[in-house]
Every structure is written in C-alpha cells, then in structure tokens.
Amino acid sequence: MKTAPIPEAEKALFAFVDQLNDAPGDVRREDVERLKAAGWSDEAVYDAVSVCALFNFYNRWIDGTGVQGLSPAMYERSGKRMAAGGYLPAPPPGFPPRSGGEPER
Template structure:
C-alpha cells in the first residue's frame, strides 16, 4: 500500500516514526505512556495486551496499527490467524474463553462507548479477571483508539513487510527502546 500522508512536511512513504520525529514534544511522552500501558505490570501478558491493541485497531479498520500490533502479538506467542478469526466472529473464534469477554468489552467500548454497561464489566469479572485487569484493558483500548485516529489523521500507511519489521522492533526493544532509537 502506498499513499501520500496528509501532512506535506512528512515524506511520501511516512511511517509513524516519522510523525514521532517531526513532533517530539507530543510523541516522546506518548511513547513513555505506551511503555507504561503495554509493558508495565498487569494481569495481562505482553502478548494479551498486544492482542487487545490489534483487536481494537481491527475494529477501527486501522490497517497500520492492526498490522503492526498483530505482528507484535504473534511475536509474543499469539497464534497466527487468531486476530482475523476474532474480528470475523469473536464467539466462534479460537480465542481463549477467559479473553473473549475482555475483547467483547473493548470492542463495544470502541464501537459504541456510550452503550457499555455494568453487565459488560460483570462478564469480564465472571471470566476470572479483577478490576485491575479491566482497567488495563480499558487503558489499552483507549490508547489504541487514540493511536488509530492519530495514524489515520496523519495519513500514515504501510505494507506487510513494514508491519513485520516494526512488529519485530517493538517486540525486541519495547516502546522506551523505540523512543531511544528515535532520539539517537
């Protein structure tokens, strides 16, 4: 996929890292927040948080974030094809039964946030998750709804080759490591 970004100051093949470098005053605190949400202590594994991020991005049809974070999730052990199956039909997908209500919650929060109810949270709790887990899922969901709009608003695109490269980099160095690479 090749498209020109919406910002004339960005290169024709701009990636998110180009936006981060062009606007460091807002980008570096954002990467630090990514590190906290995606890599800090949580009831969810790193792979599960990346799964949530990729799922939210898929619900939003943000090909860039979905592609990159699917690769990161797979690098952390999420089975290939799991995200596609979850997006096609969460109920019949091979997603672990304990995670299905979490993905249903973040999917509803993404699609129709004003319709999220206590019963949606209760389904997550009934699956064995605690309030910290639900909080973490909400924060990953919120972060990736933000990121999806940031990517789409800047007109950032990429292809499968870039998704694999970026996914490996995030797996290997994390978000703090990405910030360090960008500041060098």
C-alpha cells in the first residue's frame, strides 16, 4: 500500500483503516486529525470507520453461523453484475438508473 500509485490522502485513509482493523484500541483522536489534515471530511472518516466495522461484523457473523461461501459460478455471476453496475442491484423496472459519484473528501 505504501508504494501503491494512489494519492497520499488515500494511503493515509487506508493506513488508518488498517490500524482500526488490527489495533482498534490504539486509535486516537490524533489519527483522525491526520486524516482531516489530509483533506478527509468528518463524514468520510465516519464512512471509513463504518465500513471497517461492518466488514468485521459480517466476517464474525459468517464465521459464527457457518454460512457457506458462494460457488465459483455464483462468484463469477456476481462479479460480472458488480463490474457492470456496482454494488447496488438494478433499480426496479420503470425507475431511472442510479448514478454513481465520487466519495466526498
């Protein structure tokens, strides 16, 4: 990640999420302030924390309940759908298509 060809602000955000995931008790206000100094808004930091927390929850829920993974064919189908339309399912017939957008910084 440190050598990835991405903006420094994104590297800072990913490093923060890594810290939150690996050592949540070590996250301090100063860590959040560094993100804000890199240009991230309070809302963007909140979103990053929420995504990290939700993935941790989902992983533990899946592991604890014994939910089985998708078959290779279903992964392929799901990947094609997400590549074409993102994570959101297609809107119901008669509704306009959803538009994407850049995350707020």
